[in-house]
Amino acid sequence: MEITVKINSKEGKKYKSGYPLILKSALMNPEVLEEEGSIIKLVDEKGQFIGKGYFGIQNKGYGWLLTKNEKETIDQDFFNQKIMAAINRRKPFFENTDTTAFRLFNGEGDGIGGLTIDYFEGYCLINWYSKGIFKFKDYIIHSITSMLPVKGIYEKKRFDTAGMYIEDDDFVTGERAQFPLIVKENGVKFAIYLNEGAMVGVxxxxxxxxxxxxxxxxxxxxxxxxxxxxxxxxxxxxxxxxxxxxxxxxxxxxxxxxxxxxxxxxxxxxxxxxxxxxxxxxxxxxxxxxxxxxxxxxxxxxxxxxxxxxxxxxxxxxxxxxxxxxxxxxxxxxxxxxxxxxxxxxxxxxxxxxxxxxxxxxxxxxxxxxxxxxxxxxxxxxxxxxxxxxxxxxxx
CATH class of the missing domain: 3.40.50.150 (Vaccinia Virus protein VP39)
Structure with missing residues (x-):
């Protein structure tokens, strides 16, 4: 179900031109937003469609705009397309044997704010920046595992997890890495730890x-x-x-x-x-x-x-x-x-x-x-x- 949220006229132009971060100050009826991860439809004061996104509290933001196409559905296919496009853009990195650690998906730059994915020598590390984006976890994991020959996936939840679930060692799926995981950057080696909290080593x-x-x-x-x-x-x-x-x-x-x-x-x-x-x-x-x-x-x-x-x-x-x-x-x-x-x-x-x-x-x-x-x-x-x-x- 999509929740309709009105954008005030002062900010409307910004969103119509593609600004992706949904600011609380731009919303006329923020009280309708209750559950993070809800799909929200942004409209202007006249009710005209601006775009669709998701509700997720992150810093000053209340979510991210994902598409300006009213007919597009935020489903498995949506995430497949965005992640596949990101993988294709990084082709030169996958082909470079001197560098085996790089950013695979960079949030709003690749079309999904609040999410980054880093690649370390066959392993992926996902950073979730809100409870909202975390709700799409199954879609995103499926996109990665079906499109990339990954050995394993780790995650970092960069939002308040109090009361949600118990933190484990950040391992998600696949095979566990042997730490330190040695990666290369322009021929130089780094010792990486994907299981030691937010800081992984570089x-x-x-x-x-x-x-x-x-x-x-x-x-x-x-x-x-x-x-x-x-x-x-x-x-x-x-x-x-x-x-x-x-x-x-x-x-x-x-x-x-x-x-x-x-x-x-x-x-x-x-x-x-x-x-x-x-x-x-x-x-x-x-x-x-x-x-x-x-x-x-x-x-x-x-x-x-x-x-x-x-x-x-x-x-x-x-x-x-x-x-x-x-x-x-x-x-x-x-x-x-x-x-x-x-x-x-x-x-x-x-x-x-x-x-x-x-x-x-x-x-x-x-x-x-x-x-x-x-x-x-x-x-x-x-x-x-x-x-x-x-x-x-x-x-x-």
């Missing part, structure tokens, strides 16, 4: 940036990788001939995970520096010890909290850059990255400019990156293209 959206660091920026350089997670940037830098890498992250698990990533690539982690500490404390330590680096990588979460610091990319990135500028060699390079979706590249470059003005320094923008090819984005949904990475040379 962020796939930084693939192009890591390759650039290895192939163009690392040779003979001292490299500082902040908010380093499992040290993926450090491994690429080391394989690119870096003189020394230093990885800094507050999470205790980062030490063992980073050591493992070096080891699976035949590198001795004892020859690299891996520190478990607050990045902001490390900046102060580096200034005290007069440490300078040729290459500094800044890839903070868009929001983070430690005992002494709360970091929000929108408010605090300029100050973070100032800390980095202070310990970057003259002529050195800063890789500034953010996955915050609440501002665009122009504003991000404004943070860079402001930081250098306040530090009385000069800089040159070398190159910039956004999401790689497998992270398909919808042109009507700019927020979906969240990744912003800029390579900056510090002139003085």
């Amino acid at each position: 962020f796939l959206d930084q693939r192009d940036v890591r390759m650039q660091i290895r192939d163009k920026y690392a040779k003979g350089k001292t490299v500082l990788n902040t908010f380093s997670y499992t040290g993926a940037f450090s491994v690429f830098a080391a394989l690119g001939g870096a003189k020394q890498t230093t990885s800094v992250d507050l999470a205790n698990r980062s030490l063992q995970k980073t050591q493992e990533q070096f080891e699976v690539n035949g590198l001795d982690p004892e020859k690299q520096e891996i520190l478990v500490m607050d990045v902001f404390k490390y900046f102060k330590y580096a200034v005290r010890k007069q440490l300078l680096f040729d290459l500094v990588i800044l890839d903070p979460p868009s929001f983070a909290r430690s005992k002494k610091h709360t970091f929000s990319a929108a408010k605090d990135y300029t100050n973070l850059l100032k800390e980095a500028i202070a310990i970057t060699e003259k002529g050195g390079v800063i890789v500034a990255s953010t996955n915050a979706s609440n501002f665009g590249m122009d504003k991000f470059k404004g943070f860079i400019d402001q930081a250098f003005i306040e530090m009385k320094g000069k800089y040159q923008l070398l190159e910039e990156f956004s999401l790689p090819q497998d992270f398909k984005v919808a042109k009507e949904f700019k927020e979906g293209n969240y990744l912003k990475v800029v390579f900056i040379r510090k002139i003085h």
Whole structure:
């Protein structure tokens, strides 16, 4: 059964032109929405059809628009078509033996908001971003298993599961993987754990940036990788001939995970520096010890909290850059990255400019990156293209 929801005239034009995220503020009668996963029909104030989607609470959204065709049914065939189209778009990835981990389905970019599917060496990992999309689980699992020779499927429920069911180890169907599962990215190995909570071992959206660091920026350089997670940037830098890498992250698990990533690539982690500490404390330590680096990588979460610091990319990135500028060699390079979706590249470059003005320094923008090819984005949904990475040379 379809539930009819009216869109107010202020927002109507946006949805008619294909904007996919159904915002609560756009709905005139949100009270009719009770059960997540319900199919909703959007109409304008005159009752004219705009599109169909599903009800699922996710961040600011109340669901996602799926089709502008009134006759289309949201059934098994609908999911088969969307997932098959996504698989066909990733053909070059399936044929590339040097890269065996990539995004197979990227939410609204591939036509179904609230759902992502990542591919890891024959295994699929599904991320469900609302109870609403989770209601279509059987359709989606069937689409994947009938169209791809997958070994097994794992899942992450990225919504509040209280009272719904007991969390297991995220395994869904097929055969269980042996962990660590070793995958490749541009010939470099990663140890992946699909059964250890939300973080699996690598962020796939930084693939192009890591390759650039290895192939163009690392040779003979001292490299500082902040908010380093499992040290993926450090491994690429080391394989690119870096003189020394230093990885800094507050999470205790980062030490063992980073050591493992070096080891699976035949590198001795004892020859690299891996520190478990607050990045902001490390900046102060580096200034005290007069440490300078040729290459500094800044890839903070868009929001983070430690005992002494709360970091929000929108408010605090300029100050973070100032800390980095202070310990970057003259002529050195800063890789500034953010996955915050609440501002665009122009504003991000404004943070860079402001930081250098306040530090009385000069800089040159070398190159910039956004999401790689497998992270398909919808042109009507700019927020979906969240990744912003800029390579900056510090002139003085």
